[in-house]
Amino acid sequence: MELVQDKVRQFQKFYDWAHSVSDERVKDWFLMQGYAPTLMITGLYLLAVYIGPKLMKDREPFQLKWALVIYNFAMVILNFHITTELLYNSTMLGYSYRCQLVDYSYDPHEMRIAKALWWFYFSKCVEMLDTIFFIMRKKNNQVSFLHVYHHATMFPIWYMGVKWVAGGQSFFGAMINSFIHVLMYTYYGVAGLGPEFQKYLWWKKYLTKLQLVQFVIGILHALQSLATGCRFPRWMHWALVFYAFTILLFFINFYYHAYVKAQRLKAEKKKKAAVVNGAGDANGYIKNGNAKPKVETKKKK
Numbered sequence: 417m418e419l420v421q422d423k424v425r426q427f428q429k430f431y432d433w434a435h436s437v438s439d440e441r442v443k444d445w446f447l448m449q450g451y452a453p454t455l456m457i458t459g460l461y462l463l464a465v466y467i468g469p470k471l472m473k474d475r476e477p478f479q480l481k482w483a484l485v486i487y488n489f490a491m492v493i494l495n496f497h498i499t500t501e502l503l504y505n506s507t508m509l510g511y512s513y514r515c516q517l518v519d520y521s522y523d524p525h526e527m528r529i530a531k532a533l534w535w536f537y538f539s540k541c542v543e544m545l546d547t548i549f550f551i552m553r554k555k556n557n558q559v560s561f562l563h564v565y566h567h568a569t570m571f572p573i574w575y576m577g578v579k580w581v582a583g584g585q586s587f588f589g590a591m592i593n594s595f596i597h598v599l600m601y602t603y604y605g606v607a608g609l610g611p612e613f614q615k616y617l618w619w620k621k622y623l624t625k626l627q628l629v630q631f632v633i634g635i636l637h638a639l640q641s642l643a644t645g646c647r648f649p650r651w652m653h654w655a656l657v658f659y660a661f662t663i664l665l666f667f668i669n670f671y672y673h674a675y676v677k678a679q680r681l682k683a684e685k686k687k688k689a690a691v692v693n694g695a696g697d698a699n700g701y702i703k704n705g706n707a708k709p710k711v712e713t714k715k716k717k
Contacts, residue, residue: 434580435450437580438579438580439518439520439530439578439579439580439581439582440520441520441522441527441530441582442530442534442578442579442582445534445578446538447538447575448534448575448578448579451572451575454571454572454575455572457541457544457571458568458571458572461544461547461567461568461571462564462568464547464548464551465547465551465559465564468548468551468552469551469554469556469559472551472552472554477552477553477554477555478552478553479553480549480552480553481608481610483549484549484604484605484608485605485608485609487545487549488601488602488604488605488608489601489602489605491539491542491543491597491601492598492601492602492605494535494539494542495539495594495595495597495598495601496594496598497532497535498532498535498536498539498590498591498594499591499594499595499598501528501529501531501532501535502529502532502533502587502590502591502594503591505525505526505528505529505532506529506587506591508525509523509525509526509529511587513588513637514640514641514644514646515585515641515644515646515647515648516584516585516587516648517584517585517646517647517648518581518582518583518584518585518586518648519583519584520583526583529582529583529587530578530582530583532587532590533574533577533578533582533583533586533587533590534578534582536574536578536590536593536594537571537574537575537577537578539594539597540567540570540571540574541571543567543570544567544571546563546567547559547563547564547567550563560670561666562663562666562667562669562670565662565663565666566663566666569659573655573659574590576652576655577590577652580649580652581648581649581652584648585637585638585641585646585648585652585653586652588634588637589634589637589656592630592633592634593630593634596626596627596630599623599626600623600627603617603619603620603623621675624667624670624671624674624675625671627667628664628667628668628671631660631661631663631664631667632664634656634660635656635657635660635661635664638653638654638656638657638660639653639657641653642654642657
């Protein structure tokens with residue numbers, strides 16, 4: 417028991433120290449007073465993932481067409497705001513893409529960057545609704561491990577990002593990710609309008625490729641900062657590298673099964689169907705899977 421109490425005291429001491437060196441500018445912002453609310457929301461999200469399908473098992477799926485359209489385009493606006501705020505203010509301050517330390521001053525542009533990063537953090541809470549909508553519509557096949565892992569980790573990770581490093585190198589990953597989410601939620605918004613809009617959604621495969629590219633860029637950006645000895649907190653860089661690498665592996669696995677393997681199976685199925693229907697032989701002597709011998713005919717003289 418004494419050992420447990422000692423560990424609790426050590427953790428409390430570390431917790432108090434960590435908050436003593438956190439960003440003073442954000443301490444009174446919504447959800448920034450402590451880690452508990454963020455962890456509780458994440459816990460409720462995971463609980464909903466577990467019990468949601470059970471509650472919906474014997475119920476008809478909700479349609480939610482216009483709710484989804486409004487939600488998706490609202491997320492487009494929010495992510496566009498974050499992207500433009502980070503790009504504009506980092507440009508005005510002459511931010512370096514190689515190594516940019518956090519400026520904890522109350523400079524107007526620095527404050528706008530900090531606020532944009534807070535909105536980025538909060539957007540990860542709002543995005544948990546993606547999963548809730550899937551469950552309500554009984555699209556449980558969409559609630560994959562990758563999907564839940566991503567939504568359940570981004571929110572608590574970015575609490576730390578805003579609480580301690582609301583600026584500097586943090587702007588780059590958030591800016592790139594928000595830009596990708598502008599495209600992603602535009603896709604979802606158009607898809608939600610109905611089947612007649614499917615012809616405008618030919619670029620889904622390329623969207624997935626862009627998502628893969630953003631993780632590679634994020635990893636390389638962090639690694640080059642570590643290699644050059646950038647004095648931005650190293651723990652943040654290593655956390656980003658590790659996390660982005662895990663997400664990258666899951667996305668590569670998704671891309672392989674959704675596009676590479678699926679297209680190969682589709683091609684094999686098409687080839688098999690062609691053989692069965694007599695398209696496998698130039699002269700049509702293979703039909704319904706059975707070879708028919710050619711009959712030689714003599715020309716009349």
